[in-house]
Amino acid sequence: MSRPRHWDPAGERHGGTPTYPWRMAPAGYFTRRQLRAKGLRPGGQDVAAQIMWRSRFGGTRPAYLYRLALAKPVRQMTPARAAALAKANRARRTCPACGRDTGYVLPAHLGICLTCADSTGLAA
Template identity: 75%
Template structure:
């Protein structure tokens, strides 16, 4: 039986970092999303390993962190909640008409939809 293409637990072939195929990472490692689901964060640690897989877009990587070095997620303070609310509010203000659109402005247009509709199309 041959090894999978991305099997490199000692890190000698893929950038000096332990590499595993999709769904074959050993216990004790987790992605950022998996850490967050457990109420953890990387906590300043470096990437400990990676998962590589082939997709239609080419080879994709997912970085893994050690669970034993992860730290609990910091609680949101009232000041952080206020800063987040202000940032989201700013994303709803149209730069052309100055109104609060009630939704996050599409990056594609950079304005609210009524203002984007009023701009004539280039010929």
């Protein structure tokens, strides 16, 4: 019986990082997204392991895993952080040409709102 391609629990082939194939990571290891769904964050710990799989675009892709036992609770949003986030999002929605809050994030390739882009011919 042959081992899966990315089976390297000792990390000998992948720079010292234990590596597992897709869906074969040991219990107690989670990705950042999985930790966040549980209300946790890595909390400064180093990557404990990784899973790797072949990408349909060629090559391989990794997903880094962290130990659940070392994870910490997500920090609560403070009023100051909420205000800063709202200000940053408002800046991403405000057109520099007309000064209007568009209600959507401005396209980076245009740098202005769609109405201004249409009137200047940039959207064509």
